[in-house]
Amino acid sequence: GAAAAAAAATAAAAAAAAAAPVDATEEKELLKKMYYPCKMALEIGSPGLVTEEWEEESKNIIWTILKQVRPGMDLSKVPLPTFILEPRSFLEKLSDFYSHNDILAAAARKQDAVSRMVEVVRWYTSGFYIKPQGMKKPYNPILGETFRCFWDLPAEGSRTFFMAEQVSHHPPITAWFCSNRPAGFCVNGSVLCKTKFNGNSAGTILDGKSSITLLQWGEEYRCTLPTMWGKGIFFGSLLMEMGGEIAITCEKTGVRAELEFERKPLIGGTYNLMSGKIKMGKETLFTIAGKWDEELELTNKKNGSTEVLWAPAKHTRLPRQCVRPSELGALESVRLWAKVTAAIDANDQQLATDEKVVLEAQQRKEAKERKERKEEYVPTFFTRDGDGHWNYKYINREPWVDGIDVLEFEKDGIIQTKAQPRPRGHRAGGNRASRMSSDGIKGRRTVGSRVHTDSGSGGAGGGGGSGPSLRRWMRDMDERMERLQKSIDALGGQGGQGGGGGAGAERGRSPTNQLLFAILALLATQLLLQFAQVI
Numbered sequence: 001g002a003a004a005a006a007a008a009a010t011a012a013a014a015a016a017a018a019a020a021p022v023d024a025t026e027e028k029e030l031l032k033k034m035y036y037p038c039k040m041a042l043e044i045g046s047p048g049l050v051t052e053e054w055e056e057e058s059k060n061i062i063w064t065i066l067k068q069v070r071p072g073m074d075l076s077k078v079p080l081p082t083f084i085l086e087p088r089s090f091l092e093k094l095s096d097f098y099s100h101n102d103i104l105a106a107a108a109r110k111q112d113a114v115s116r117m118v119e120v121v122r123w124y125t126s127g128f129y130i131k132p133q134g135m136k137k138p139y140n141p142i143l144g145e146t147f148r149c150f151w152d153l154p155a156e157g158s159r160t161f162f163m164a165e166q167v168s169h170h171p172p173i174t175a176w177f178c179s180n181r182p183a184g185f186c187v188n189g190s191v192l193c194k195t196k197f198n199g200n201s202a203g204t205i206l207d208g209k210s211s212i213t214l215l216q217w218g219e220e221y222r223c224t225l226p227t228m229w230g231k232g233i234f235f236g237s238l239l240m241e242m243g244g245e246i247a248i249t250c251e252k253t254g255v256r257a258e259l260e261f262e263r264k265p266l267i268g269g270t271y272n273l274m275s276g277k278i279k280m281g282k283e284t285l286f287t288i289a290g291k292w293d294e295e296l297e298l299t300n301k302k303n304g305s306t307e308v309l310w311a312p313a314k315h316t317r318l319p320r321q322c323v324r325p326s327e328l329g330a331l332e333s334v335r336l337w338a339k340v341t342a343a344i345d346a347n348d349q350q351l352a353t354d355e356k357v358v359l360e361a362q363q364r365k366e367a368k369e370r371k372e373r374k375e376e377y378v379p380t381f382f383t384r385d386g387d388g389h390w391n392y393k394y395i396n397r398e399p400w401v402d403g404i405d406v407l408e409f410e411k412d413g414i415i416q417t418k419a420q421p422r423p424r425g426h427r428a429g430g431n432r433a434s435r436m437s438s439d440g441i442k443g444r445r446t447v448g449s450r451v452h453t454d455s456g457s458g459g460a461g462g463g464g465g466s467g468p469s470l471r472r473w474m475r476d477m478d479e480r481m482e483r484l485q486k487s488i489d490a491l492g493g494q495g496g497q498g499g500g501g502g503a504g505a506e507r508g509r510s511p512t513n514q515l516l517f518a519i520l521a522l523l524a525t526q527l528l529l530q531f532a533q534v535i
Contacts, residue, residue, distance in 0.1 A: 024407035038322030086136035089333035091147035097127030108184030113253035129293040141166035158182035177392035190390035
């Protein structure tokens, strides 16, 4: 009896230790030490058409370079003069598209699939208006180069973390990941940039995809990307415009968005027009029309009502936090390109070119050395899947669980979560967004401070609970109970051999077997309690 009581006390102490609050003070202090408000992203770009006029000397330089190329040729290997460069890396430029990521947090809160798609489209159209003066091209990232930052979402009480890495140089491929688990979303993407010369214009084809996951709903929205065009190389004003058709699809719900960035024709027309549809199957639910850098209008096909889908003037960009210069690693964009950027800001194009050549020469040297050693470059933060897409190594698509998940943070490029120890057999429950939702979720249940949903579809969008996860948990519980029962039976059998079975078995158990029997019974009780908590 005393031994069984001691075992029970030990188990209770372990449970109490597991329930002790996890302190995330160290991680919060780390973010304060590493990051500071970065105003650069708030100063670059503005709504409306932005043009630039090149000086005659600059046009002559461009003409000398372009005499070496022909229409349709890939320009990715052609060195460009520094006066055409936007003084920051392409990795940093990608973060512009998350300047309004609070819209994705709003998408995660919506209770039906169509409303979630509307918010995803709203977010998708929100990043393109942030552009430099005239026709500027960001730095081509160096192989292994990285960029990281985050945004505070005061309304959500959370942060959105961004991590990008140049995973290949030839061909130039960039991969990135963005996460805000407390707000219910993450984004994983990769893109191969191809630049084509086309007479008076040059286009950057963004060959890749971006996948947005709304964690609570288990929905993935796959997005393609438009082509960026720079016009006015030889005549006319220099400007950037978007062109091409893109799609945003959610296989789980069947909702699809089709958008077209319309290029201005040679005669007549206007710049930056967009048109599109949001469809369920073959049925068009909404149409979209307007200018992506001024105002887009969403029209409901059923009742004819309209609303503003996107208007930059009506939204404020989220404040972005960047890594402090003193904390930057050698291959982080801001530090890597610091000398080139300083020279461009000082309008010293010769010095900028010299510093750019130093970086490119070092990259060629390292590539040659790898080739001699017969080594392949292995990216630090991303891996390539069988379809050729790049995925963040530390991706976490589990819904956030209040009371267990404590803090999402980034350290050394790894976006991670500080959490309480999860109970054995615990399955991911609803996140913070699910508690903000209406009672329209099928089988909505609250257990302690967590919200759980049954395996049925949630809302009109078919989100909600995690049926497969529950079934896996149930199978796991069955297997554990079966193993425990076999162990208990075996102990009983050992006693029966000495006492003839039945009551004799009970009398024949040794003190050691009686203690083991009590511990197994306690474990069985704990499993039953876990089961009762879930159901």
